[in-house]
Amino acid sequence: MGAGRLYLAVAAGGFRRYATYRLATAAGVFTNTVFGVILVFTYLALWEERPGLGGYDQAQAVTYVWLGQCLFATLAIQGGGAEKELMERIRTGEVAVDLYRPVDLQLWWLAGDLGRAAFQLLGRGVVPFLFGAAFFPTALPTDVARWAAFTVTLLLAGVVSFAIRYLVALSVFWLLDGTGVNQALMIAGLFFSGMLLPLNAFPGAFGEVVRVLPWAAQLQMPADVLMGETGVAGALAFQAGWAVVLLAAGRAVQSAATRRVVVQGG
Amino acid sequence: MGDEAFIGADGAAGVGEAIGVGEAFGADEAFIEVDGVEKVFDVRRRTGFLKRERRRVRAVDSISFRVARGEMVGYIGPNGAGKSTTIKMLTGILTPSGGRLRVAGIDPSRERTRLAHRIGVVFGQRTTLWWDLPLIDSYRLMHRMYRIPDARYRENLDRLVELLGLEDLLEVPVRQLSLGQRMRGDVAAALLHDPEVLYLDEPTIGLDVMSKARVRAFLRELNAERGTTVLLTTHDLQDIEQLCSRVMVIDHGRLVYDGALAGLHEVGESERMLVVDLERELPPIEAPPARVVKVEGPRQWLAFPASESAAALVARVAADHPLVDLSVREPDIEAVIARVLNSPAEPPEAPREDVGRVIS
Amino acid sequence: MAERGAVVEGLRAYRLIAGMWVRSSMTYRTSFAVTVVGNLLLTGLDFVGILLMFSQVDRLGGWSLPEVAFLYGLSVTAFGFADLVLGSMDALGARMRDGSFDVLLVRPVPVLAQVGADRFALRRLGRITQGLAVLGWALSAVDVEWTAAKVLLVPVMVLSGAVIFGAVFVAGAAFQIVAQDAAEVQNAFTYGGTTLLQYPPTVFGNDLVRGVTFTLPLAFVNWVPAAHVLGRPYPVALPGWTAYASPLVAAVCCGAAGLVWRSGLRAYRSTGS
Numbered sequence: 082m083g084a085g086r087l088y089l090a091v092a093a094g095g096f097r098r099y100a101t102y103r104l105a106t107a108a109g110v111f112t113n114t115v116f117g118v119i120l121v122f123t124y125l126a127l128w129e130e131r132p133g134l135g136g137y138d139q140a141q142a143v144t145y146v147w148l149g150q151c152l153f154a155t156l157a158i159q160g161g162g163a164e165k166e167l168m169e170r171i172r173t174g175e176v177a178v179d180l181y182r183p184v185d186l187q188l189w190w191l192a193g194d195l196g197r198a199a200f201q202l203l204g205r206g207v208v209p210f211l212f213g214a215a216f217f218p219t220a221l222p223t224d225v226a227r228w229a230a231f232t233v234t235l236l237l238a239g240v241v242s243f244a245i246r247y248l249v250a251l252s253v254f255w256l257l258d259g260t261g262v263n264q265a266l267m268i269a270g271l272f273f274s275g276m277l278l279p280l281n282a283f284p285g286a287f288g289e290v291v292r293v294l295p296w297a298a299q300l301q302m303p304a305d306v307l308m309g310e311t312g313v314a315g316a317l318a319f320q321a322g323w324a325v326v327l328l329a330a331g332r333a334v335q336s337a338a339t340r341r342v343v344v345q346g347g
Numbered sequence: 348m349g350d351e352a353f354i355g356a357d358g359a360a361g362v363g364e365a366i367g368v369g370e371a372f373g374a375d376e377a378f379i380e381v382d383g384v385e386k387v388f389d390v391r392r393r394t395g396f397l398k399r400e401r402r403r404v405r406a407v408d409s410i411s412f413r414v415a416r417g418e419m420v421g422y423i424g425p426n427g428a429g430k431s432t433t434i435k436m437l438t439g440i441l442t443p444s445g446g447r448l449r450v451a452g453i454d455p456s457r458e459r460t461r462l463a464h465r466i467g468v469v470f471g472q473r474t475t476l477w478w479d480l481p482l483i484d485s486y487r488l489m490h491r492m493y494r495i496p497d498a499r500y501r502e503n504l505d506r507l508v509e510l511l512g513l514e515d516l517l518e519v520p521v522r523q524l525s526l527g528q529r530m531r532g533d534v535a536a537a538l539l540h541d542p543e544v545l546y547l548d549e550p551t552i553g554l555d556v557m558s559k560a561r562v563r564a565f566l567r568e569l570n571a572e573r574g575t576t577v578l579l580t581t582h583d584l585q586d587i588e589q590l591c592s593r594v595m596v597i598d599h600g601r602l603v604y605d606g607a608l609a610g611l612h613e614v615g616e617s618e619r620m621l622v623v624d625l626e627r628e629l630p631p632i633e634a635p636p637a638r639v640v641k642v643e644g645p646r647q648w649l650a651f652p653a654s655e656s657a658a659a660l661v662a663r664v665a666a667d668h669p670l671v672d673l674s675v676r677e678p679d680i681e682a683v684i685a686r687v688l689n690s691p692a693e694p695p696e697a698p699r700e701d702v703g704r705v706i707s
Numbered sequence: 708m709a710e711r712g713a714v715v716e717g718l719r720a721y722r723l724i725a726g727m728w729v730r731s732s733m734t735y736r737t738s739f740a741v742t743v744v745g746n747l748l749l750t751g752l753d754f755v756g757i758l759l760m761f762s763q764v765d766r767l768g769g770w771s772l773p774e775v776a777f778l779y780g781l782s783v784t785a786f787g788f789a790d791l792v793l794g795s796m797d798a799l800g801a802r803m804r805d806g807s808f809d810v811l812l813v814r815p816v817p818v819l820a821q822v823g824a825d826r827f828a829l830r831r832l833g834r835i836t837q838g839l840a841v842l843g844w845a846l847s848a849v850d851v852e853w854t855a856a857k858v859l860l861v862p863v864m865v866l867s868g869a870v871i872f873g874a875v876f877v878a879g880a881a882f883q884i885v886a887q888d889a890a891e892v893q894n895a896f897t898y899g900g901t902t903l904l905q906y907p908p909t910v911f912g913n914d915l916v917r918g919v920t921f922t923l924p925l926a927f928v929n930w931v932p933a934a935h936v937l938g939r940p941y942p943v944a945l946p947g948w949t950a951y952a953s954p955l956v957a958a959v960c961c962g963a964a965g966l967v968w969r970s971g972l973r974a975y976r977s978t979g980s
Contacts, residue, residue, distance in 0.1 A: 108891035115895040118915070119903050123767075126910040130764040258738070264745035268752060277756030284762045388979060435979070440812045442976045456976070460716070463815035475810050480731055491723045492816055 087184070088192040095163065095196025099204075106204050109154055113209040117150040121217055135281030136310060140220040142279070145304050147213030149276050151206035152235075155198050156242040156299050158274045160266045163194035164246035168259040171250065180339050187247060187331055194243045202235075220308050227306070230313045234303040237320035241298040244327030245270075251331065254338040274299045281305075295323040377413035378544065378576055379437065384446030385409050385600075386432050406432040408600035409446065414578065416543070419570045421591035421608075422580040423684065429600040430580040434548050437578070438468050451543060464493060467537030471549030474529055475536055476521045482532050483517040486539060493540040500539065507535040510565055527558030534562065538569070544576040545569070551583050563589050584684070598688050614687055617653035617678035621660060622646065626669040634663050645671070653678050713817055720816035724824035732829060739830065746833030750787075753905060754779055754841055768909035773848035774937055775907060780842025781861075781929035782904035785868025786897070787835035793873045795826045796880040797893055803884065812976070819968055822880060849937065857936045860951070867953035868928035872897060874957075874964035875923075881964075881971030900925045908934070908942050916942050927956040 099106075124142040128134055137145065152158065167190055170176040179186055214221060222228065249266045253259050271277065273296035280292050280301045291297065298320040305311035386407040391399050407429045414420055424430050435441040436448060439455035439462055448455060453462045468475065476485040490500045508514055511531040521529060530550060537545060547566075551559045567590060569575050579586060587594055587608065594611055596604035604611060621637065624646050631639040637651035637660055651660055657675045664670065732739050757779060761772045770778075799822055802808045811821045842861075851857065879893030886892075900923075908916050908930045920926040920943055927949075934941040935950030 104886065105891060108895075112891045112895040112899070115899045116902070119899060119906075119911075122911045122915070123906050126768045126906075127760055127764060130766060134763055260738075261741055261745065264742070264749060268745070268749050271749075272752055272755070277752065278759050282763060283759060432979075435809065438813050440809050440976065441979055442973075444977075459812065460713075460815045460817070463813060466813075468813045470810065473806050473810060475813065477727070480727065484727055484731065488723060488727050492720060492814060 088188055091189055091192040092196035092199070095193035096200045097196075099197045099200045106201075109201075109205045110208045113150040113153060113205065114212055117147055117209050117213055120146045120149070121213070135279045137279065137281065137308075138220070140218045141308050141310070143213070143217045144219040144221060144308060145279055145300075147210045147217075147219065148304050148307065149300055150213070151202070151210040152238070152300055152303070153206075153276065155202040155206045156238055156274075157194075157198075157246060158242070158270045158276060158299060160246065160249075160263055160270060162243070162246055163190055163197055164243075164250040167247070167250040168253045168263075171253040172257065172259060177342055180342060187328065187335060190247060191240070191243050194246075195239055198239045198242075222307065222309060227309065230317075231303060231307045234306045234313075234316055234320060237317065237324055238299045238303050240324045241295055241320055241327065244324060244331055245295060247331045248327065248334060251334045251338055254341060270296065273297070275301045275304075279304070281310075295327060298323050378416040378418075378451060379412075379414035379578070380447070380449045381410055381412050381433075381437075382447040383409050383411055384433075384436065384443045384448050386429070386436060386441065387444040405600050407436070407443075410597070410600070410602050411446075412595060412602065412605055414576060416576055417570070417574040418593060419566070419577040419591050420579070421587040421594045422578060422597065423582070423584065423587060423594065424597035425688070426582075428597045430597055431548055433597070434468075434546050434578070434580060438466060438546060439463070464540065465543050467540070467542035467545045469530070469533045469537050469545070469547045469550050471530070471547070471552040474521060475533055476529070478522050479520060481518050481520050482513065482524070485521065485532075485536060486517075489536055489539050495540050499541070503539050503541065504535075507538060510568075511535050512561070527554050530554060530558065530562065534565065538575075541573075542575070544578065547577070547579045547581075549581055550579065551581065551586055559583070559585070566590055596684060596687055604687050611687065612653050612678060612683060616686060617683050618650040619653050619655075619657065619678055620676035621649040621651060621657065621664070622674045622676060623649065623664060623668070623670055624672040626671055629668065632664060632668060634660060634667075717817040717820035720820040721824045724821060725827035728824070728827040729829050742830040743833045743836075746830045747837050748833075750783070750834040751837040753783070753902065754837065757905065768907040770907040770909065770937075770939070773845050773850070774939070775905070776841050776845035777849050777937065778907060778929050778933055779905040780838055780840075780845050781864050781868060781933060782901050783838030784835055784842055785838075785865050785928050786872050786901035787831065787838050788865070788869035789872035789876060789897075790834060791828075791831040792869075793823045793876040794828070794831060795824070796822055796876045797883075797897075798826065799880045800883040800886075808975075818972060819877070851937060856951075860932050860936055863951075864929055864932050864953055867957040870957035871925065871928050871953075871960050872900070874960035875900065875925075877964040878967045881968045884971040884975050896923065900928075904929050911942075913942060920945070924956045924960065927953045 121143050124146055125139060128137070128139045128142050132138065134142075154161075157164075167176070170179065179189075213219065246266065249262050250259075252262050256262060273280075273291060273294050275297070280288065280297055282288075283291050292301070302311070302316045302320055306313055306316050384407060385405060388404045388406055390402050390404050410429075410433065422430055422433065432441065436443050437450060437455060439459035442456035450462060451465055453465075455462050476482065477488065480488075486504060489495070490497075495503070508517070511534060513528075513531060513535060516524060516528055516532065519528075521532065524532060534550070545566075551562060554562070563586065566577060566579075570577050570590075577590075579591065581587065592608060593606065594604065594608050595602055596611070604614060620640075623632070626645065628645050629647075631642060632647055632649060634649065636655060637649040639647055640650045641648040649660075649664075651657075661673060661675075664673075754776075757772075757775060760767060761775075765771070767775055799808075802822075802825075811818045814821065846861070875897050876893070879896065882893065900919075903911070903919065904925060908926070916926070920931070931941060931945065932950050932953055935947075
């Protein structure tokens with residue numbers, strides 16, 4: 082299938098491009114490790130005070146931390162993925178050229194973003210994770226099936242993450258300046274994905290709401306699948322559901338944007 | 348301590364006063380003195396997976412020259428010859444590895460900020476202006492940074508804006524300017540504080556013909572009217588021909604020619620070209636010392652030494668052959684330079700790479 | 708004497724350049740207000756995280772919420788000031804990569820001032836604002852027997868803390884001159900540092916606390932003096948007077964950062980880019 086090969090090439094391109102930032106990636110590994118250490122100690126104290134918080138024991142909380150650091154750059158939880166380039170292209174107007182190409186814009190950027198994610202997972206995320214697993218007590222599963230399911234949740238998490246950021250990027254068509262939405266994206270991403278505290282530990286009704294938002298699909302879901310705290314089928318359905326909804330919304334907005342570009346003459 | 352007093356103490360008020368300072372040093376003291384200056388870099392290359400090779404590259408290899416006040420000097424050479432490195436040492440960006448370097452009696456590597464008040468620099472490839480701010484904001488900042496007296500700032504700004512055609516561009520952010528506009532903006536910025544010397548590092552690179560002409564005319568006037576010393580590195584030999592009476596040619600870190608432009612033609616054994624259009628196709632014209640280098644139908648190209656008179660040659664050719672039209676082409680200075688660089692008198696040396704040698 | 712001259716020159720140049728950036732950002736007044744609020748919210752998320760934690764527990768590492776808020780307010784305000792004044796220094800590597808660093812060396816003002824004032828962002832007041840707000844609440848809610856010395860310690864901590872963080876920014880920038888792409892390593896110490904200091908020292912392992920007290924003395928930003936103010940034991944044995952040592956530590960860090968910066972600049976000027 083020609084299209085399949087094309088998008089694979091786009092993904093490979095994304096991978097390669099981010100792989101050239103060697104020093105920046107190494108520095109990122111260091112930063113994620115440092116933040117992981119800080120967070121682990123904090124969580125250990127927290128779970129010491131309240132064991133079983135959010136349905137986790139201490140080892141699981143620690144695993145959650147390292148998974149979070151691993152996925153922080155991979156899923157561009159705070160933004161900073163391929164959508165930044167898209168925003169720039171929209172801002173300068175270069176995107177008009179992209180819209181007339183015989184390739185699907187959304188799939189194009191999705192492929193590129195997944196390529197980036199793949200590199201940042203292998204080049205940046207894995208090392209802090211291994212470091213954490215080596216020096217702190219973690220609750221990693223031993224059976225292959227669980228790891229396989231985890232891999233699938235990771236992929237879906239990547240798609241959901243992209244879908245959110247794609248919608249945010251498209252807003253630049255109307256807003257013209259990306260700084261405001263970028264800030265909002267950073268705040269929302271950081272908070273609702275559970276980087277500060279596992280969503281399972283959020284109190285009361287607020288917690289209930291936060292656990293069904295799409296951001297929950299990024300870190301909380303994969304973490305729970307990995308540690309066996311939730312059913313695989315349910316998690317995948319949740320992720321897939323949000324992926325479909327957000328991608329569809331993205332396409333709808335994309336059509337509106339395309340119409341706008343055509344009407345305005347680029 | 349007021350701004351005025353500060354400038355007075357520094358002696359950098361302007362060219363007029365500066366000449367007085369120069370005379371205090373002695374009239375035969377050159378403005379720019381470069382004595383056996385060298386710059387050696389450690390270059391690391393990855394030769395294998397984990398192996399790394401260290402080489403010492405002499406970017407500038409014992410260069411000596413003097414520039415008097417008010418001269419306009421061209422500094423040319425191939426890429427990587429050491430032109431930019433020399434400018435960087437003259438302006439204080441880089442410190443020399445050896446030798447003695449003085450500009451207006453000041454050592455740039457030791458007294459960078461003191462010298463900065465008296466020099467102006469224009470980089471062709473990057474701007475000295477603030478990228479995101481409007482042009483006028485950069486100038487306002489320089490007004491305060493260089494402590495230029497208000498009246499002089501106003502006077503200079505008005506004059507430079509007029510001469511360089513910047514009136515409509517003052518409120519435009521620098522990043523929105525075209526390359527030619529930005530270059531003119533950079534030139535104005537470099538001259539706001541009446542520097543005694545102006546360094547230009549590839550100033551006309553990427554400019555269109557109109558902008559180049561404008562910048563060149565401006566530099567000519569600057570040198571003629573205000574006596575500003577100008578040192579210009581360039582690839583564009585038109586710049587040299589139109590502006591500089593003196594040329595320094597640098598290759599592989601060494602100065603291979605330093606003298607008048609006319610002399611360069613002699614050294615390079617330049618040839619001019621007489622292109623004649625004959626009435627019809629004829630066998631190659633014999634008219635020594637000219638020699639035919641190319642024939643295309645009725646058109647013939649005759650090369651003759653640059654020192655020969657074209658008029659005499661034309662008369663001779665016209666007397667013996669039916670001419671329809673002719674033109675005289677000046678020597679291709681690229682070829683001249685190339686010949687100077689490859690001249691048998693000074694065989695080109697490969698860069699001296701002293702592996703592991705300690706430079707004291 | 709030349710030292711003094713350079714410092715005065717540097718401050719003047721900083722004021723000029725930063726002033727220009729402030730004036731420029733003021734031309735977009737509404738968007739400026741939005742970015743300040745955005746900065747406030749983004750940086751304030753850390754405290755929201757702490758609040759969420761305390762919605763589930765009463766104590767963290769043995770410290771109560773007002774006590775943790777006290778640490779948070781001090782760390783964040785000090786860091787906020789350092790970030791406001793010198794936060795742009797982490798962009799030095801990018802400058803070197805695009806070749807615009809040389810331009811700074813041609814101007815008649817100290818390079819440090821130019822780099823520090825570059826892209827001066829008044830929006831960073833957002834962080835300072837939320838830090839001060841939390842600190843203010845903490846001061847009212849915390850259970851302390853206030854003496855004159857303890858009261859004085861609070862602004863001393865903020866000021867010394869700002870200087871210490873500032874020194875880390877400068878040292879990090881000097882490091883970037885040598886290793887251009889390494890902006891994020893610096894971030895691990897600056898942003899990591901301020902995050903670390905938001906939590907009580909009792910939460911962390913002894914090695915980490917020792918490292919942050921003796922090697923990179925961030926603990927003197929708030930941990931050591933605050934433990935004294937709150938009457939809480941410090942995990943690492945320290946003599947009593949160290950509670951008042953923050954200004955001394957700040958001065959030493961300042962001097963060290965100056966040396967590091969100067970040698971970084973010297974290295975650049977001898978090896979090019």
